[in-house]
Amino acid sequence: MNQPFLDVKKISKIFHPGREVKVQALVDISLTFDRGEFVVISGPSGSGKTTLLNIMGGLDSPTAGDVFLDGERITGVEEKFLSRLRRDHIGFVFQAYNLIPVLTARENIEYVMQLQGRSRSECDRRTREVAEKLAIAELLDKLPGEMSGGQQQRVAVARAVASRPKLILADEPTANLDSKSAEGLMDMMQSLNQDERITIIFSSHDPLVIGKAKHSILLKDGQVTADEFPG
Amino acid sequence: MFRTICRIAWASLVRRSSRSVLVVVMISMSLWGLLFMEGIYDGMTEQMISNAIRSDSGQLSLFAAGFREDPGLNRLILQDGQITDCLAGDRRVKSFVRRLRQDGLAATAHYSRNVMIYGLDLATEQRHGRLDTYLTQGEYSFGAKKRGAIIGARLAEKLKVKIGRKLIVSAQNSEHEVSAVALTITGIVRTNNMALDESAVFIDMGKARELFMTPEGVTQVSVILQAEKDIPGVQNTLRRDFPTLEILSWDELYPALMQSRVLMKGFNLVMSLLIFGVAGLGIFGVMLVSVLERLREFGIMLAIGTSFDQVRGIIFTESFILGFSGFVGGSLLGGATLLYFYRHGLDLTIFGEGLEEFGMDVITYAVIRAQYFTTAFAAVMLATFVSVLFPLRLLKKANPIEAINKA
Numbered sequence: 001m002n003q004p005f006l007d008v009k010k011i012s013k014i015f016h017p018g019r020e021v022k023v024q025a026l027v028d029i030s031l032t033f034d035r036g037e038f039v040v041i042s043g044p045s046g047s048g049k050t051t052l053l054n055i056m057g058g059l060d061s062p063t064a065g066d067v068f069l070d071g072e073r074i075t076g077v078e079e080k081f082l083s084r085l086r087r088d089h090i091g092f093v094f095q096a097y098n099l100i101p102v103l104t105a106r107e108n109i110e111y112v113m114q115l116q117g118r119s120r121s122e123c124d125r126r127t128r129e130v131a132e133k134l135a136i137a138e139l140l141d142k143l144p145g146e147m148s149g150g151q152q153q154r155v156a157v158a159r160a161v162a163s164r165p166k167l168i169l170a171d172e173p174t175a176n177l178d179s180k181s182a183e184g185l186m187d188m189m190q191s192l193n194q195d196e197r198i199t200i201i202f203s204s205h206d207p208l209v210i211g212k213a214k215h216s217i218l219l220k221d222g223q224v225t226a227d228e229f230p231g
Numbered sequence: 232m233f234r235t236i237c238r239i240a241w242a243s244l245v246r247r248s249s250r251s252v253l254v255v256v257m258i259s260m261s262l263w264g265l266l267f268m269e270g271i272y273d274g275m276t277e278q279m280i281s282n283a284i285r286s287d288s289g290q291l292s293l294f295a296a297g298f299r300e301d302p303g304l305n306r307l308i309l310q311d312g313q314i315t316d317c318l319a320g321d322r323r324v325k326s327f328v329r330r331l332r333q334d335g336l337a338a339t340a341h342y343s344r345n346v347m348i349y350g351l352d353l354a355t356e357q358r359h360g361r362l363d364t365y366l367t368q369g370e371y372s373f374g375a376k377k378r379g380a381i382i383g384a385r386l387a388e389k390l391k392v393k394i395g396r397k398l399i400v401s402a403q404n405s406e407h408e409v410s411a412v413a414l415t416i417t418g419i420v421r422t423n424n425m426a427l428d429e430s431a432v433f434i435d436m437g438k439a440r441e442l443f444m445t446p447e448g449v450t451q452v453s454v455i456l457q458a459e460k461d462i463p464g465v466q467n468t469l470r471r472d473f474p475t476l477e478i479l480s481w482d483e484l485y486p487a488l489m490q491s492r493v494l495m496k497g498f499n500l501v502m503s504l505l506i507f508g509v510a511g512l513g514i515f516g517v518m519l520v521s522v523l524e525r526l527r528e529f530g531i532m533l534a535i536g537t538s539f540d541q542v543r544g545i546i547f548t549e550s551f552i553l554g555f556s557g558f559v560g561g562s563l564l565g566g567a568t569l570l571y572f573y574r575h576g577l578d579l580t581i582f583g584e585g586l587e588e589f590g591m592d593v594i595t596y597a598v599i600r601a602q603y604f605t606t607a608f609a610a611v612m613l614a615t616f617v618s619v620l621f622p623l624r625l626l627k628k629a630n631p632i633e634a635i636n637k638a
């Protein structure tokens with residue numbers, strides 16, 4: 001039997017917002033994902049979508065359970081390892097775009113590639129390539145503050161894609177966008193998934209967006225209530 | 232990677248120019264104040280020491296044994312010919328003068344004061360300690376017949392005499408008799424050496440020999456060297472060659488001045504600590520806020536794969552650029568100010584009376600030392616780097632998501 005690309009095993013997460021207050025965000029979750037999948041994790045607010053994505057991306061650690069990426073355990077490991085893992089293998093798209101405000105769109109897109117030590121010409125070529133694909137070529141010299149929300153989110157996607165990660169995790173990428181921009185962004189992400197064979201997992205509670213996924217997971221109160229392959 | 236770190240640090244500084252300029256100006260102003268104070272205070276002390284050396288002690292002074300405890304014409308340096316040969320042949324010696332001193336009385340028709348009568352050669356004194364530069368009234372001369380006298384400014388005030396007035400100077404001669412001579416005041420000097428300004432009467436060496444009936448010998452030989460570092464060496468040579476004489480350095484003759492120098496160094500150190508303490512707190516505050524307000528930005532960097540070491544590198548690079556720019560700005564400003572006051576002097580006439588009480592010059596010439604800049608550089612860098620340690624600690628403790636969400 002083939003080993004899954006991403007294997008989430010019995011993940012639980014408990015937060016302690018106060019000294020004697022405990023919040024169980026995830027309860028014993030187990031999921032598997034294959035390479036090249038286009039996955040949506042949906043559910044109401046507070047269902048644990050963001051927490052699950054953060055743990056799968058090595059941004060947060062689970063209270064119990066393990067996550068394996070390409071057969072390699074990424075939970076309970078050193079921060080330096082996680083830092084390299086995020087740099088080389090995972091792209092992130094955040095709800096609030098989270099571009100680096102002092103860098104232009106071009107510098108934001110090139111940033112991770114520069115961390116990877118790619119050459120100047122390679123960074124330049126790849127930036128132009130993804131900028132064209134995401135229709136942001138004319139925005140490359142603008143600072144984030146000079147762009148609309150939809151434009152910033154496209155730059156954020158370009159940043160996530162440019163470094164050729166194995167996996168892109170997008171946390172409610174369309175939440176701050178109007179429906180037209182949201183649909184456009186999802187179409188672009190879908191085409192990246194098909195063209196570049198990147199596994200994309202995103203969270204959303206927008207039915208329009210959810211409908212585009214090939215693999216759909218529904219969370220409620222930190223538990224998986226449905227794991228389906230609608231398309 | 233270093234280039235990327237530098238590029239991001241530079242972009243952050245340039246694109247937040249107001250904050251960057253504020254920090255640089257703050258560091259520059261602190262440094263400017265510090266350099267100015269150091270240079271002026273050191274200038275004051277060095278001028279006091281220089282005045283004492285030029286007008287009296289030299290860097291080394293030779294006396295007959297016991298003269299300083301009990302000055303008198305029975306304690307003369309009689310081997311001054313040998314001393315002259317020895318000093319003239321020593322390359323470390325820049326100049327020397329011979330003086331004949333006796334305590335006496337100066338009187339006008341209405342007033343009289345105890346004085347120190349110095350027999351000396353004006354031309355040699357001019358080359359030796361530039362005595363002529365202290366002249367405030369009259370001329371640097373004893374007149375054609377050598378019957379003139381140059382007296383200290385405070386003595387002139389107390390005797391209420393002016394240039395051209397008569398002065399009767401009397402003293403005990405070597406025969407233990409009282410001798411007197413009538414002189415005309417040809418010049419008044421203000422050396423800011425309190426003892427001289429209050430009681431010195433400078434007369435021609437030949438006239439002094441007549442007055443004191445001492446055809447040979449002197450009471451003091453004052454020596455100025457090419458370099459201050461040679462003082463112990465020359466002192467040892469002279470002690471070896473003239474064991475019966477007392478050979479004293481300027482700080483042995485004027486211990487209070489040496490104490491002033493030490494005191495001023497301590498004062499400068501305390502002031503430096505205070506200024507940099509206050510400036511350091513300012514820098515700390517600005518850097519702290521600047522890192523805290525960017526916690527989200529650093530969180531994003533960490534989230535997308537920047538290592539903590541790289542983020543630390545960015546923050547340190549920014550701090551270094553800010554600190555170094557502040558140092559360059561402050562050094563240029565402080566250096567230019569010190570250079571101006573080194574050339575033109577700082578006129579402190581409004582504090583004139585107070586300064587003269589302490590033997591300080593009214594016009595203070597600044598001192599410029601390389602050490603000011605090296606210590607300032609170390610202090611600026613220390614304050615700058617220490618100021619980012621706390622925010623870095625905060626960042627280290629938080630994971631990327633916490634850092635993004637905290638902001």
